Amino acid sequence: MSTETxxxxxxxxxxxxxxxxxxxxxxxxxEGLNLSIRTGEFVAVVGMSGCGKSSLLKLMSGLxxxxxxxxxxxxxxxxxxxxxxxxxxxxxxxxxxxxxxxNVILPLEIKSEQRxxxxxxxxxxxxxxxxxxxxxxxxxxxxxYPKELSGGMKQRVSLCRALIHQPELLLLDEPFGALDAFxxxxxxxxxxxxxxxxxCTVVLITHDLTxxxxxxxxxxxxxxxxxxxxxxxxxxxxxPRNLDDRFNVAFTQIVADLRHHIAKGPEAEAV
Amino acid sequence: MNSKSLxxxxxxxxxxxxxxxxxxxxxxxxxxxxxxxxKPTDVYASLIRWWDQIQFxxxxxxxxxxxxxxxxxxxxxxxxxxxxxxxxxxHALYPIMIGFNSVPKVALVPVLVIWFGIGTVPAIxxxxxxxxxxxxxxxxxxxxxxxxxxxxxxxxxxxKRHDIFLKVGLPSAMPYFFASLKVSVTLAFVGTIxxxxxxxxxxxxxxxxxxxxxxxxxxxxxxxxxxAVMGIVLYEGFAYMERKLTGWAxx
Numbered sequence: 001m002s003t004e005t006x007x008x009x010x011x012x013x014x015x016x017x018x019x020x021x022x023x024x025x026x027x028x029x030x031e032g033l034n035l036s037i038r039t040g041e042f043v044a045v046v047g048m049s050g051c052g053k054s055s056l057l058k059l060m061s062g063l064x065x066x067x068x069x070x071x072x073x074x075x076x077x078x079x080x081x082x083x084x085x086x087x088x089x090x091x092x093x094x095x096x097x098x099x100x101x102x103n104v105i106l107p108l109e110i111k112s113e114q115r116x117x118x119x120x121x122x123x124x125x126x127x128x129x130x131x132x133x134x135x136x137x138x139x140x141x142x143x144x145y146p147k148e149l150s151g152g153m154k155q156r157v158s159l160c161r162a163l164i165h166q167p168e169l170l171l172l173d174e175p176f177g178a179l180d181a182f183x184x185x186x187x188x189x190x191x192x193x194x195x196x197x198x199x200c201t202v203v204l205i206t207h208d209l210t211x212x213x214x215x216x217x218x219x220x221x222x223x224x225x226x227x228x229x230x231x232x233x234x235x236x237x238x239x240p241r242n243l244d245d246r247f248n249v250a251f252t253q254i255v256a257d258l259r260h261h262i263a264k265g266p267e268a269e270a271v
Numbered sequence: 272m273n274s275k276s277l278x279x280x281x282x283x284x285x286x287x288x289x290x291x292x293x294x295x296x297x298x299x300x301x302x303x304x305x306x307x308x309x310k311p312t313d314v315y316a317s318l319i320r321w322w323d324q325i326q327f328x329x330x331x332x333x334x335x336x337x338x339x340x341x342x343x344x345x346x347x348x349x350x351x352x353x354x355x356x357x358x359x360x361x362h363a364l365y366p367i368m369i370g371f372n373s374v375p376k377v378a379l380v381p382v383l384v385i386w387f388g389i390g391t392v393p394a395i396x397x398x399x400x401x402x403x404x405x406x407x408x409x410x411x412x413x414x415x416x417x418x419x420x421x422x423x424x425x426x427x428x429x430x431k432r433h434d435i436f437l438k439v440g441l442p443s444a445m446p447y448f449f450a451s452l453k454v455s456v457t458l459a460f461v462g463t464i465x466x467x468x469x470x471x472x473x474x475x476x477x478x479x480x481x482x483x484x485x486x487x488x489x490x491x492x493x494x495x496x497x498x499a500v501m502g503i504v505l506y507e508g509f510a511y512m513e514r515k516l517t518g519w520a521x522x
Contacts, residue, residue: 061427083429093420097442097519106438110428145519161424 009036016069029055031226044204044212044219052227053205057171085169086162090177092154094146101142104129107165132160152183170202221261231261309489317489332474339398340459347403351410372404380469398462402455409451413444446520449513
């Protein structure tokens with residue numbers, strides 16, 4: 001948990017609706033969505049697949065604009081990408097022609113090109129990336145190509161790329177969904193540590209209720225499409241949390257509670 | 272590439288030797304005349320006997336092919352990038368390119384002769400026309416393979432469309448581009464030979480037509496052999512380049 005206790009939200013969704021496409025083929029992904037996220041908060045959003053969880057992230061990153069309502073960051077309406085977010089997905093989506101270190105540097109490159117800074121930055125970028133990679137346990141793997149790394153390692157590189165430019169807001173879209181259980185647990189630890197060290201605000205989209213409760217301060221349940229938030233649970237456990245916490249009664253109670261709220265969806269029987 | 276076993280190294284040579292062996296003794300056993308199907312030894316003898324002429328025509332065919340292919344590469348990259356970058360260009364140009372690619376290029380040669388006369392120019396154009404399309408398709412496909420998530424990462428940082436194109440689009444198109452070069456260069460040979468056989472007084476295609484007119488079938492086969500060898504050499508050259516430049520794309 002970050003040490004500050006801010007009062008104004010960093011991110012605010014006010015009665016947001018989002019429609020993809022137009023006419024009869026359009027899809028109403030979100031409707032009537034309200035959400036506010038404090039600075040430094042770790043928020044998880046859970047829900048059935050296809051309920052519009054990823055759209056939530058796209059709205060925060062400024063990649064899409066809401067059809068109705070407003071999304072604000074620092075009280076300012078988000079109308080275009082603000083460059084303050086870092087993103088990672090289920091698929092590590094690294095550039096196969098770049099070594100691990102060069103993949104991590106990408107956001108810094110983009111940012112310095114925007115500021116028209118070129119030479120001189122490169123060494124500093126590399127130093128930063130090296131440091132971050134060693135923090136996630138990848139010291140010695142800087143010069144490996146993605147194809148030479150395991151799935152968990154690639155996801156670590158992807159996390160580093162999301163964090164290298166010290167984003168205020170880290171957006172994670174099921175980042176551990178494709179990993180095996182043990183690798184996933186390991187990366188939970190990595191993410192928890194990074195969150196504590198950087199103090200950045202995290203929004204984690206996940207299907208895994210245990211993961212959400214283990215990592216987040218607040219877990220929101222999203223309804224089936226059109227998505228909106230139907231339930232929120234505060235997770236009171238102290239940090240750092242450890243893997244055995246998962247088996248506490250209080251922990252499983254929160255998980256069961258969340259499951260209950262998701263189960264109200266129409267596809268409940270199928271899950 | 273790096274650690275081929277001895278077996279893998281030897282395999283192609285064994286196959287070639289076996290093919291020539293069967294061919295040689297098959298034709299002997301069946302007692303075929305050289306003007307029906309010459310034995311490999313007849314072809315070899317012809318190759319030695321006409322070596323100077325063959326060399327002259329082969330060099331001509333090679334330069335024609337490489338010239339036509341170079342133009343095809345430039346054209347293919349340009350059109351491929353255009354079609355891959357702009358959806359409008361894709362929809363506008365694809366049908367006409369597919370139509371053009373479906374036209375048998377041999378039907379084009381007489382028209383080219385009317386425009387440019389007999390000789391090298393129609394051959395260059397035919398080589399180019401037959402080999403540019405795979406390059407276009409591959410470059411465009413390569414550009415389209417950019418992962419949407421990666422694009423989101425870049426866009427969320429404020430990268431513009433052409434930044435994404437340069438940083439991600441171009442590099443990810445490279446393996447496709449080099450793969451297409453290998454295929455296209457062999458097609459370019461086909462184009463050159465087609466044109467040379469129809470309307471030229473130089474090149475291996477012309478040599479073969481002239482030889483078959485004299486029923487000198489061993490010389491025709493010698494010509495085919497020379498073309499095949501040039502094709503293999505260029506293919507391997509581009510395959511080598513591909514491995515060196517885009518090795519990251521292969522396991």
